[in-house]
Amino acid sequence: MTHQIEGTTPFDGEQARKGYALNKMCFSFNEAANRTAFQKDEEAYMAQFGLTEVQKAAIRSRQVLQLIEAGGNVYYLAKFAGIFGLDMQDIGAQQTGMSKDEFKAKLKAYADSNGLSSLGLTRGSMPGRGLPGQAGQ
Amino acid sequence: MAQLIGGLASSHIPAIGGAIHKGLQADPYWAPFFAGYPPVQKWLAEHKPDVMVIFYNDHGLNFFLDKMPTFAVGAAARYDNADEGWGIPTLPSFQGEVDLSWQIINHLVAKDFDIVTCQEMLVDHACTLPLKLFWPEGEAPVSIVPVNINTVQFPLPSAKRCYALGKAVGEAIAAWDSDKKVAVLASGGLSHQLDGARAGFINKAFDLQFMESLVANPEWATQFSSLELVEKTGTQGVELLMWLAMRAALSSAGPRVKEVHRNYHIPISNTATGLMAFEVAG
Numbered sequence: 001m002t003h004q005i006e007g008t009t010p011f012d013g014e015q016a017r018k019g020y021a022l023n024k025m026c027f028s029f030n031e032a033a034n035r036t037a038f039q040k041d042e043e044a045y046m047a048q049f050g051l052t053e054v055q056k057a058a059i060r061s062r063q064v065l066q067l068i069e070a071g072g073n074v075y076y077l078a079k080f081a082g083i084f085g086l087d088m089q090d091i092g093a094q095q096t097g098m099s100k101d102e103f104k105a106k107l108k109a110y111a112d113s114n115g116l117s118s119l120g121l122t123r124g125s126m127p128g129r130g131l132p133g134q135a136g137q
Numbered sequence: 138m139a140q141l142i143g144g145l146a147s148s149h150i151p152a153i154g155g156a157i158h159k160g161l162q163a164d165p166y167w168a169p170f171f172a173g174y175p176p177v178q179k180w181l182a183e184h185k186p187d188v189m190v191i192f193y194n195d196h197g198l199n200f201f202l203d204k205m206p207t208f209a210v211g212a213a214a215r216y217d218n219a220d221e222g223w224g225i226p227t228l229p230s231f232q233g234e235v236d237l238s239w240q241i242i243n244h245l246v247a248k249d250f251d252i253v254t255c256q257e258m259l260v261d262h263a264c265t266l267p268l269k270l271f272w273p274e275g276e277a278p279v280s281i282v283p284v285n286i287n288t289v290q291f292p293l294p295s296a297k298r299c300y301a302l303g304k305a306v307g308e309a310i311a312a313w314d315s316d317k318k319v320a321v322l323a324s325g326g327l328s329h330q331l332d333g334a335r336a337g338f339i340n341k342a343f344d345l346q347f348m349e350s351l352v353a354n355p356e357w358a359t360q361f362s363s364l365e366l367v368e369k370t371g372t373q374g375v376e377l378l379m380w381l382a383m384r385a386a387l388s389s390a391g392p393r394v395k396e397v398h399r400n401y402h403i404p405i406s407n408t409a410t411g412l413m414a415f416e417v418a419g
Binding site: 010 | 403
């Protein structure tokens, strides 16, 4: 995909191929029994779904940016985060390196803005797949 | 023939379900959001649609990556809500409107849309929460036809294609041999991004321009590719594709489409929330 968007990894065919096992495991967390099974023995549960070593490490790290880098899709990752009682603002704070209060303040600030800074966003100012501060695979 | 009486659009956010469950409607954080809904509730109470055709995006409840349809139309007699992984209380099942489902399916295929049809389909918070917001007391007094648009896996359908889909759905409703009153609903948006280093991105200026465009120039946003919409509105802001499909369903009514209500509030969770209601004047 040539269209690069700052700080954004569109979940395209490449990601879908890379992340299939990881996402399939996270999809299974729709069911409470599977969430319990994962919590009982994370390693066995990950092995059952055939996660790669990179994906296993990402799961162990609980780091969303690392999980995305491993092919995770946010809709399925949200179910993984739910196991730990994390909401979208916890996840947002983690990905942006802010405290939750800082992240909430950032969101709230948009309400008072005229939005013009958002309009100034330029295309391709950062490589879409480059996750800042993230070690490459 | 059936009567297409109007179109609604509302954000959906799992946290709303939690807030309703905890009775936080008057809480200072939530009040500006919930306060947007009474005018729409009033409109619905006065106009009493029998059926709601719902454009929404599944969030990994019914569809997984093993089979990921671009457009999927529900054809079930009953739609169940289910655990999405977060323990939010599930809502009672919704009654389907099977005759209208097949009317829409037949018309869409005749118009060259290669859709997936679903005689079993779990519906997630995107489908259920707007109905709960519209009818906070008890169950929604409508049967439904869910129309799912993929926003999970790229490439997403283009804004232009979603508009064409919505237009064809509107034609199908208008040609349905029934005396029922039908409304269309878009669930999703407005700007927000959950994933990546840009998480928390909101674009108020674009949202306001988009909402305004739906009044008199509804095809305005079809100039953008789906990735351009992601850039402008966030990875989940692209859910405005639902709003385009909804508005397109009303497009054959031309200038008879009147805006009834609008609300915009930042933020609920990570989202700039939007609510709009359109009426097709008789």
